[in-house]
Amino acid sequence: xxxxxxxxxxxxxxxxxxxxxxxxxxxxxxxxxxxxxxxxxxxxxxxxxxxxxxxxxxxxxxxxxxxxxxxxxxxxxxxxxxxxxxxxxxxxxxxxxxxxxxxxxxxxxxxxxxxxxxxxxxxxxxxxxxxxxxxxxxxxxxxxxxxxxxxxxxxxxxxxxxxxxxxxxxxxxxxxxxxxxxxxxxxxxxxxxxxxxxxxxxxxxxxxxxxxxxxxxxxxxxxxx
Amino acid sequence: xxxxxxxxxxxxxxxxxxxxxxxxxxxxxxxxxxxxxxxxxxxxxxxxxxxxxxxxxxxxxxxxxxxxxxxxxxxxxxxxxxxxxxxxxxxxxxxxxxxxxxxxxxxxxxxxxxxxxxxxxxxxxxxxxxxxxxxxxxxxxxxxxxxxxxxxxxxxxxxxxxxxxxxxxxxxxxxxxxxxxxxxxxxxxxxxxxxxxxxxxxxxxxxxxxxxxxxxxxxxxxxxx
Numbered sequence: 001x002x003x004x005x006x007x008x009x010x011x012x013x014x015x016x017x018x019x020x021x022x023x024x025x026x027x028x029x030x031x032x033x034x035x036x037x038x039x040x041x042x043x044x045x046x047x048x049x050x051x052x053x054x055x056x057x058x059x060x061x062x063x064x065x066x067x068x069x070x071x072x073x074x075x076x077x078x079x080x081x082x083x084x085x086x087x088x089x090x091x092x093x094x095x096x097x098x099x100x101x102x103x104x105x106x107x108x109x110x111x112x113x114x115x116x117x118x119x120x121x122x123x124x125x126x127x128x129x130x131x132x133x134x135x136x137x138x139x140x141x142x143x144x145x146x147x148x149x150x151x152x153x154x155x156x157x158x159x160x161x162x163x164x165x166x167x168x169x170x171x172x173x174x175x176x177x178x179x180x181x182x183x184x185x186x187x188x189x190x191x192x193x194x195x196x197x198x199x200x201x202x203x204x205x206x207x208x209x210x211x212x213x214x215x216x217x218x219x220x221x222x223x224x225x
Numbered sequence: 226x227x228x229x230x231x232x233x234x235x236x237x238x239x240x241x242x243x244x245x246x247x248x249x250x251x252x253x254x255x256x257x258x259x260x261x262x263x264x265x266x267x268x269x270x271x272x273x274x275x276x277x278x279x280x281x282x283x284x285x286x287x288x289x290x291x292x293x294x295x296x297x298x299x300x301x302x303x304x305x306x307x308x309x310x311x312x313x314x315x316x317x318x319x320x321x322x323x324x325x326x327x328x329x330x331x332x333x334x335x336x337x338x339x340x341x342x343x344x345x346x347x348x349x350x351x352x353x354x355x356x357x358x359x360x361x362x363x364x365x366x367x368x369x370x371x372x373x374x375x376x377x378x379x380x381x382x383x384x385x386x387x388x389x390x391x392x393x394x395x396x397x398x399x400x401x402x403x404x405x406x407x408x409x410x411x412x413x414x415x416x417x418x419x420x421x422x423x424x425x426x427x428x429x430x431x432x433x434x435x436x437x438x439x440x441x442x443x444x445x446x447x448x449x450x
Contacts, residue, residue, distance in 0.1 A: 062314050069323075072316070073316070088298060095294035095297055096289070096291045
């Protein structure tokens with residue numbers, strides 16, 4: 001028995017859903033409106049944030065919090081198929097890029113676009129700040145340009161195989177794509193990479209997400225967009 | 226030959242300095258005024274942030290960026306002495322707490338106190354925001370209370386041994402302690418834990434840090450404070 005406490009459009013939660021699916025691990029989901037500070041979520045994770053993965057093990061119930069800690073756990077406990085490369089330098093590069101998306105991309109893009117356009121509405125935090133949205137759109141183009149530079153040298157973000165770097169980038173970008181904010185056509189290498197990711201069976205549930213009252217743009221789930 | 230590009234009062238940089246020293250790895254340091262966007266730093270790390278560790282290996286020069294990616298690399302490449310526990314659940318707990326300090330503590334405390342009181346002055350970003358400083362002080366007490374709860378059950382943050390969780394917490398708190406902002410006497414368990422950390426040889430260089438023009442409070446380097 002394995003339960004993932006998550007929120008659909010939280011990039012951290014999406015990373016765990018994709019990783020579990022890549023490793024063919026079955027799980028149930030518990031949808032958490034974390035901004036309402038639900039007691040059951042806070043009891044599991046004192047930070048009050050999803051994702052939280054609860055696993056039953058031989059030694060009892062294991063509660064796992066924080067996206068990167070959960071992903072490292074999954075990689076150590078269920079090494080096949082690997083989501084980190086085999087060499088130390090490639091592993092460091094995959095982790096660098098995953099941290100890049102969780103840190104820099106979140107601060108410069110998602111904190112502006114995802115937060116202003118979606119989270120504020122859902123959490124009743126007031127009107128979106130148009131300056132922040134503009135800054136987020138500029139930031140997104142800068143990041144897509146950087147990703148293009150990487151993909152010009154490699155098939156995946158951190159090498160030829162699908163790794164935690166691709167997984168992090170795709171999870172973050174997929175939330176923005178839900179809102180229709182990614183200018184794919186201006187970044188053909190990133191678009192081709194995301195098309196390949198969208199074809200992965202592990203991405204199916206992500207593409208089927210529908211937030212009540214907030215439908216995705218048309219094309220969100222299309223493999224040919 | 227190993228060079229760490231760092232800034233003295235950057236908690237991420239401090240984590241790498243302590244980890245290298247715990248593992249008895251010699252290194253030279255390059256002091257980086259990262260807010261001035263130095264070319265050599267940006268050439269190494271496109272995010273422009275320290276720490277960056279440059280290692281010469283059999284296969285050539287390896288450039289490592291992002292604190293957690295560097296720490297995982299060091300743990301894999303130089304496993305002795307380990308800075309992660311041996312069981313999967315304890316490893317997950319150490320990584321959870323390290324992520325807690327790098328994420329939640331940074332946002333709720335260091336972004337207010339360290340940024341407002343020190344980084345703004347050094348980087349000429351204007352006057353400190355007194356509301357932010359007040360919020361940071363309240364946040365710090367909340368976090369110290371949480372750390373006390375953990376230390377009431379364990380000798381170290383994530384178990385009996387010194388781990389990446391202790392290392393992260395001590396690196397973050399040591400920066401605030403440089404400014405004299407930690408109310409140690411109100412949190413005796415945390416104070417006793419920090420006293421033990423201060424006695425570790427790996428912490429000596431941290432306690433010897435002196436920022437030109439910004440001396441630490443008296444007591445910063447004292448083992449009995």
